[in-house]
Amino acid sequence: MNSLRYFLAASFLFFSPLFSQTTPKPDSLFLRVIVPETDTTLNPFSSQRISASTLPSARAFINGREVKVYSSGAFCGVVNVPVDTSIVRLVVRAATGDSLEKDFVLERPEPLKASPHDPVVIESALMKPSEDLWLGAGDILEVRFKGSPGREASFDIEGVESGIPMTELPPAQANGLAGIYIGRYKVREGDDVKDARIRFYLKRSFWSSEKVYSKAKVSIIPKDLPRVAEITGKHPFLNAGLGNDRLGGAKLGYIQSGVRVVITGKAGNQYHVQLSDGMDAWLPEYFASLLPLDTPLPHSLVGSLTVTGKDSTANKNQGEDIVTVALSQRLPYVSEQRVNPTQLIVDIFGATSNTNWITQQLSSKGIKSVSWQQRGAGRYRLIITLTYEQHWGYDIGYINGSTMKITLRRPPEIAAADAPLSGLTIAVDAGHGGDNNGAVGSTGVLEKNMTLMFANNLAALLRSKGVNVVMTRIDDSNISMAARTEKIISSGAQILVSIHCNSIGETSDPSLTKGVSTYYRYIGYQSLAQIMYSKMLELGLDQQGCVGSFNFSLNAPTQLPNVLVETAFLSNPEDEIRILDPMFRQQVAQQIVKGLEQFVTTKTAP
Numbered sequence: 018m019n020s021l022r023y024f025l026a027a028s029f030l031f032f033s034p035l036f037s038q039t040t041p042k043p044d045s046l047f048l049r050v051i052v053p054e055t056d057t058t059l060n061p062f063s064s065q066r067i068s069a070s071t072l073p074s075a076r077a078f079i080n081g082r083e084v085k086v087y088s089s090g091a092f093c094g095v096v097n098v099p100v101d102t103s104i105v106r107l108v109v110r111a112a113t114g115d116s117l118e119k120d121f122v123l124e125r126p127e128p129l130k131a132s133p134h135d136p137v138v139i140e141s142a143l144m145k146p147s148e149d150l151w152l153g154a155g156d157i158l159e160v161r162f163k164g165s166p167g168r169e170a171s172f173d174i175e176g177v178e179s180g181i182p183m184t185e186l187p188p189a190q191a192n193g194l195a196g197i198y199i200g201r202y203k204v205r206e207g208d209d210v211k212d213a214r215i216r217f218y219l220k221r222s223f224w225s226s227e228k229v230y231s232k233a234k235v236s237i238i239p240k241d242l243p244r245v246a247e248i249t250g251k252h253p254f255l256n257a258g259l260g261n262d263r264l265g266g267a268k269l270g271y272i273q274s275g276v277r278v279v280i281t282g283k284a285g286n287q288y289h290v291q292l293s294d295g296m297d298a299w300l301p302e303y304f305a306s307l308l309p310l311d312t313p314l315p316h317s318l319v320g321s322l323t324v325t326g327k328d329s330t331a332n333k334n335q336g337e338d339i340v341t342v343a344l345s346q347r348l349p350y351v352s353e354q355r356v357n358p359t360q361l362i363v364d365i366f367g368a369t370s371n372t373n374w375i376t377q378q379l380s381s382k383g384i385k386s387v388s389w390q391q392r393g394a395g396r397y398r399l400i401i402t403l404t405y406e407q408h409w410g411y412d413i414g415y416i417n418g419s420t421m422k423i424t425l426r427r428p429p430e431i432a433a434a435d436a437p438l439s440g441l442t443i444a445v446d447a448g449h450g451g452d453n454n455g456a457v458g459s460t461g462v463l464e465k466n467m468t469l470m471f472a473n474n475l476a477a478l479l480r481s482k483g484v485n486v487v488m489t490r491i492d493d494s495n496i497s498m499a500a501r502t503e504k505i506i507s508s509g510a511q512i513l514v515s516i517h518c519n520s521i522g523e524t525s526d527p528s529l530t531k532g533v534s535t536y537y538r539y540i541g542y543q544s545l546a547q548i549m550y551s552k553m554l555e556l557g558l559d560q561q562g563c564v565g566s567f568n569f570s571l572n573a574p575t576q577l578p579n580v581l582v583e584t585a586f587l588s589n590p591e592d593e594i595r596i597l598d599p600m601f602r603q604q605v606a607q608q609i610v611k612g613l614e615q616f617v618t619t620k621t622a623p
Contacts (some may be wrong), residue, residue: 044072044111044113045072046071046072046075046109046111046113046115046116046117047071047072047109047117048069048070048071048107048109048117048118048119049069049070049071049460049461050067050068050069050107050119050121051068051069051070051457051458051459051461052066052067052068052069052457052523053065053067053105053121053123053523056120056121056122057121057122057123057124058121058122058123058124059124059125059126060098060123060124060125060523060524061125061126062098062125062523062524063097063098063125063524064095064096064097064098064524064525065095065096065098065105065123065523065524066093066094066095066521066522066523066524066525066526066527066588067079067093067094067095067096067105067107068091068093068457068458068459068527068588069091069092069093069107069459070089070090070091070092070459070460070461071086071090071092071109071117072086072090072109072111073086073087073088073089073090074086074111074112075090075109075110075111075112076109076110077092077107077108077109077110078106078107078108078109078110079092079094079096079105079106079107080096080105080106081106081108082094085528085590087590087591087593087594088594089459089460089590089593089594089597090460091458091459091460091590091593091594092459092590093459093526093527093528093588093590094526094528095524095525095526095527096123098123098125099125100125100126100127100128101124101125101127102122102123102124103122103123103125104120104121104122104123105120105121105122105123106118106119106120106121107119107120107121129142129143129163129194130194131166131194131195131196132163132164132165132166132196133165134165134166134167134168135165136165137164137165137168137219137220137221137227138164138165138219138227139162139163139164139165139217139219139227139228139229140162140163140164141229141232142163143161143162143163143197144161144162144163144217144231144232145159145160145161145162146158146160146215146231146233146235147232147233148233148284148285148286149212149233149234149235149236149283149284149285150233150234150235150236150282150283150284151236151238151242151282151283151284151289152204152235152236152237152238152282153204153237153238153239153242153243153281153282154204154205154206154208154239155203155204156203156204156282157201157202157203157204158174158201158202158203158204158235159199159200159201160172160183160199160200160201160202160215160217160231161197161198161199161200162197162198162217162229163194163196163197163198164196164198164217164219164227165196165219165227166185166195166196167185167195167196168185168196168219168220169219169220170182170183170184170185170198170200170217170218170219170220171183171200171217171218172200172215172216172217172218173215173216173218174202174210174213174215174235174237175210175213175214175215175216176210176213177202177208177210177213177237178202178208181200181202182200183198183199183200183217184198184199184200185197185198186198186199198217198219204237204239206239207239208237208239209237209238209239209240210235210236210237211236211238212234212235212236213234213235213236213237214230214231214234214235215230215231215233215235216228216229216230216231217229217230217231241310242280242281242282243279243280243281243291243314244279244280244307244308244310244312245277245278245279245280245307245308245312245313245314245315246277246278246280246288246300246305246306246307246308247275247276247277247305247306247308248272248273248274248275248276248277248278248300248304248305248306248349249274249304249305249306250274250303250304251274251499252271252499252502253271253272253273253274253300253301253304254268254269254270254271254272254301254304255268255269255270255272255290255298255299255300255349255351256268256269256287256298256299256300256301257269257298257299258299259284259285259287259299264567264568264569265568266299266568267568268568268573269298269351270350270351270352270575271573271575272349272350273347273413273414273415275347275415276347276348276349276350276415277308277315277346277347277348277349278290278292278300278305278315278349279291279292279314279315279367280300280305280307281297283302284299286301286302286303287299287300287301287302288300288301288302288305290349292349292351292366292395292396293366293367293392293393293394293395293396294393294394294395294396295393296366296396298349314367315346315347315348315349315367316346316348316367316368316369316395317344317345317346317348317367317368317369317419318344318345318368318369318370318371319342319343319344319365319368319369319370319371319372319389319397320342320343320344320371320372321343321372321373321374321375321376322340322341322342322343322372322374322375322376322387322389322399323340323341323375323376323377323378324338324339324340324375324376324377324378324381324384324387325338325339325341325378325380325381326338326339326378326380326381326382326383326384327339327380328380328382329427329429329430333509334429334430334432334440334441335409335426335427335428335429335430335511336382336383336426336427337383337424337425337426337427338381338382338383338384338424338425338427339381339422339423339424339425340384340387340399340401340422340423340425341416341420341421341422341423342365342399342420342421342422342423343420344365344368344419344420344421345419346419347415347418347419348365348366348367348368349365349366349367350363350364350365350366350413350421351363351364351366352364352411352413352575354408354539354540354541354542354575355540355541356408356540356541356543358402358403359402359403359405359406359407359408359541360400360401360402360403361399361401361403361408361411361423361425362398362399362400362401363398363399363401363413363423364392364396364397364398364399365396365397365398365399365421366395366396366397367395368395368396368397369391369394369395369397370389370391370397372389375387375388375389382404382427383403383404383405383425383427384401384402384403384404384425385402385403385404386400386401386402387399387400387401387402388400388402399423401423401425403425405427405428406620407428407541407544407578407620407621408539408541408542408578409425409426409427409428409429409511409577409578410425410426410511410575410576410577410578411423411424411425411426411575411576412424412575412576413575426511426576426577428620428621429441429511429617429621430621431617431618431621432483434618436482436483437614437617437618437621438479438482438483438484438610438613438614438617439482439483439484440483440484440485441484441485441511441512441617442484442485442486442487442508442509442510442511443479443484443485443486443487443510443511443512443513443514443613444486444487444488444489444504444505444508444510444512444513444514444577445472445475445476445479445486445487445488445489445513445514445516446472446488446489446490446501446505446513446514446515446516446571447465447468447469447471447472447473447488447489447490447516448464448465448468448515448516448517448518449464449465449468449495449517450465450469450490450492450493450494450495450496451465451493451494451495451496452495453465453495455468455517455518455520455587456518456519456520456587456588457520457587458587458588458590458593458596458597459527459588459590459593460593460597462587462593462596462597464517464518464520464587465493466493467518467587467596467597467602468516468517468518469490469492469493470599470602471516471584471602471605471606472488472516474602474603474605474606475514475516475605475606475609475610476488477606478606478607478610479610479613482610487504487505487508487510489501489504489505498570498571501570501571502570502571502573502574505571505574505577506574506576506577510577511577511578512545512577512578512579512613512616512617513571513574513577513578513579513580514549514579514580514582514609514613515569515571515572515579515580515581515582516582516584517581517582517583517584518583518584518585518586518587518596519534519561519583519584519585519586519587519588520586520587520588521586521588521589527586527588527589527590528589528590528591530561530586530588530589531558531559531585531586531589531591531592532558532559532560532561532585532586532592533550533553533554533556533558533559533560533561533582533583533584533585534550534561534562534563534564534583535547535549535550535553535563535564535580535581535582535583536563536564536565536567536569536572536580536581536583537563537564537565537567537572537579537580537581538565538566538567538568538569538572538573539572539575540565541578542572542578542579542580543563543565544616544620545578545579545580545612545616545620546563546564546565546580547563548612548615548616549580549582549609549612549616550562550563551612552608552609552611552612552615553582553584553605553608553609553612555608556601556604556605556608558585558592558595561583567581569581578616582605582609584596584605
């Protein structure tokens with residue numbers, strides 16, 4: 018029979034009423050392929066993951082090799098991907114003798130090779146700069162290109178300097194490639210050019226050279242730098258560098274709109290921000306409004322500090338302490354939690370101490386002491402030492418124009434020892450939703466649907482414990498991370514649990530990776546992640562670790578302890594069977610509640 022026609026005609030198998038597709042007859046052979054997602058896949062790597070499903074009673078083969086079919090019907094594996102074009106054939110066979118097959122094409126491009134010595138060429142691959150730059154006096158411009166090895170290379174900066182020599186790197190320093198040339202130029206006082214292109218030269222002979230222009234442009238604008246920008250937008254942040262991955266660049270922290278920063282350059286769509294001598298950051302341009310060139314650089318003396326507190330009220334069982342800092346304008350800042358002792362460190366940039374007194378009221382029950390240090394020119398540090406062991410959240414912002422307000426939450430008050438969660442507000446986040454499916458299991462089950470099931474089970478159990486539950490989504494909607502964050506913070510939630518299902522990448526064997534992991538970003542919330550991890554391991558799940566400094570959006574809020582729980586690997590057939598089991602999902606809810614009870618019970622004592 019025509020295997021493709023049979024595949025398209027077959028009904029798809031699902032394990033939950035959340036799916037609208039019909040269930041096939043128990044004896045209907047089918048083949049459903051999840052990975053690869055398309056008939057032809059471009060894969061630059063040496064391996065390719067295979068995930069699919071069929072009848073649980075059928076046999077499955079990947080390129081002629083029989084693989085295990087799990088009780089869910091899932092089967093998986095990994096195939097080697099040679100350079101050029103290859104075929105992967107999936108075959109499933111029923112006990113009746115019926116069979117289905119499906120072919121996939123994998124295309125793997127040849128790895129980058131050294132350019133030929135002759136004819137002389139300069140290639141665009143690996144060329145640097147790869148994005149437009151703003152530079153000021155003293156900055157170093159580093160350039161690079163790939164070309165014919167063993168030649169003499171140089172570059173020009175149009176309108177600035179010509180014939181700047183370049184050096185060919187030894188292959189050992191260039192991933193084994195010959196013909197990688199680099200050069201540097203330090204911007205001098207008096208250099209001034211806008212949108213200049215870099216022109217690269219590679220000599221053919223004494224009389225001629227190959228010439229190529231960079232696509233990226235360079236502006237050397239010492240008269241325009243440094244300049245001031247005002248931070249705008251919702252949830253703006255400062256990046257530590259220009260690195261990037263699927264979670265975005267590593268962030269120094271979030272910052273409030275209206276803060277003014279010093280811009281000293283630009284790379285692509287990020288401004289280079291000078292915070293103080295020896296410390297800088299990067300600001301996405303959509304968070305910045307450039308002010309006129311003659312705008313004074315932001316700076317302020319730091320006046321008196323005041324420390325006060327507010328006790329909990331009938332409708333809020335969590336008190337708070339407040340540190341106010343007298344400034345003359347809104348300056349940038351970064352913060353850091355510390356443990357043993359429990360401290361909050363706040364560095365304010367462009368600030369110089371004139372702090373001649375610190376007033377601490379008796380109402381500030383959660384703060385043991387506040388002190389300051391001048392850590393260098395334009396870097397003022399606040400050290401806030403707390404009276405309790407656990408960080409329960411903090412917020413930094415500006416009020417009344419330029420007065421900095423640092424609000425620190427105290428531990429919540431426990432209504433009863435046998436009901437430690439009663440009266441608390443806990444946020445529960447079901448990962449993904451709407452057109453954001455998340456991971457997909459071999460059977461076709463979607464992460465977004467499973468996380469909502471987990472979250473509903475957890476919410477119901479928490480409500481039975483007297484908890485006010487805040488759900489970031491209650492249906493199949495794609496709620497943005499910004500909207501989820503705003504809902505969580507505005508609700509006054511005291512703890513956040515975000516629930517996901519994990520998955521491996523497209524090049525690993527899904528049968529080899531399974532288990533649970535938990536994630537946190539700030540050291541002050543590590544204890545919540547560790548407790549939750551230990552509780553989840555009691556379910557017999559494999560260990561995948563308790564991961565810190567995690568750049569997930571819902572690990573970013575400083576306002577409350579938070580944890581991301583990756584319950585199990587949807588990409589692993591054994592874990593997928595667990596995830597599809599309603600009893601397992603209820604057990605996960607029970608373990609998360611036990612973890613929350615342990616955290617609250619042990620971390621609310623002074």
